[in-house]
Amino acid sequence: MDDQELIDLFRKSGFKVTAQRLAVGKNLLSREDHPSAEQIYQSLKKEYPTISLGTIYKTVHLLKELGLIQELGFHEGSIRYDSHRDLHINTVCTTCGKINDHHPKNFQSLWNKILSQLDFEPTGQRIDVYYGCSECKNKT
C-alpha cells in the first residue's frame, strides 16, 4: 500500500488526513517487526517531535477499525501491532520477545483443511509459535 492509497482510504472512510496519521500508518505498514505503541512513538518522535503517545494509540485503533492491522496481546501486558493481514505464523522468541512473520509452504491449504472441520465461519485467526531465537540461545 503506497501513501496515496492510505490517504484515499482515510478520506473514503470519512477521516481527516493528518501528518500524524500518515506517519503512524506508513511506519506500521513498512516495518517487519511487530512494534508496541511505545516503539512506534520512539521511532516517530525524531521526525515529529510533538507527537504524543495518546495520538499513537488513537491512530492505531483507527487503523485497526479500517482493517489494516491486527492487535496481538501478550501476557506480559503489552500489545503489539501486526500490519500483515494475510495468513501467517508469528514466530515469538520467549526470551527477548522478538516476533517475526513466517509463511510455510502450502500453509494456506493445510490451514483450510483444519478450518473445514469447524462448524462456523471464522472471521480471522492468530497463530503463534514460541521458541528461543539463536541470539538468545548463544547468550547462555
Added chain:
Amino acid sequence: MDDQELIDLFRKSGFKVTAQRLAVGKNLLSREDHPSAEQIYQSLKKEYPTISLGTIYKTVHLLKELGLIQELGFHEGSIRYDSHRDLHINTVCTTCGKINDHHPKNFQSLWNKILSQLDFEPTGQRIDVYYGCSECKNKT
C-alpha cells in the same frame, strides 16, 4: 490430573501445599472455559472467603512455572488462563469473549507438516480462531 497428583507435583517441586493453591489448581484444571484471574477469584471466594486476588495471581504464576497452564493475553488488556496444554485451537467469540478448546481431526499431523518447515525447534504454540458465536449472532 487428580488431587493427589497435584499435591505430589507441588511437593516434588519444593513448594508447600496450601488450601489456596489446591483450590486454584483444581479450579483451573477442571473448568472448560478460559477464565481470567478475576473469574477464578469470584468462583472461589464462596468456599474460601479470605482468599485474595493477589494470591490468585501468585498461584497462577506458580502453575505456569510448573507447566500446568498457559497464559493467553488479549488486546482488551485481559489475561485468560488455559489449562489444556495439549495441541488445540482456541475458538474465540469476538463479541462476548467466550473461548473454547477445539480438537479437529488429524490436527496433530497437519500441524506437524506445518512445523516441519520451520528452522528451529518450537517450545509451544497458541492458535486462536475468531468468530461470532451463535448466541451473539442471534442478538442482532
Added chain:
DNA sequence: GTAACTGCAAACGCTTTGCACTCCC
C-alpha cells in the same frame, strides 16, 4: 467557520510488589 484531531495530563484497570501475620512441614 466548524467539526474533527492533537497533545497533555489525569484517570483507569489489571497486575505486581512489600510487608506483617499466619501456617505448613
Added chain:
DNA sequence: GGGAGTGCAAAGCGTTTGCAGTTAC
C-alpha cells in the same frame, strides 16, 4: 521453630479518557 505463603493495600505500568487549543477541509 523457621521459612515459605497469605492477605491486604499501595505502587506500577500500559492504555484510555477529557478537554482546551489547533488544524483539515
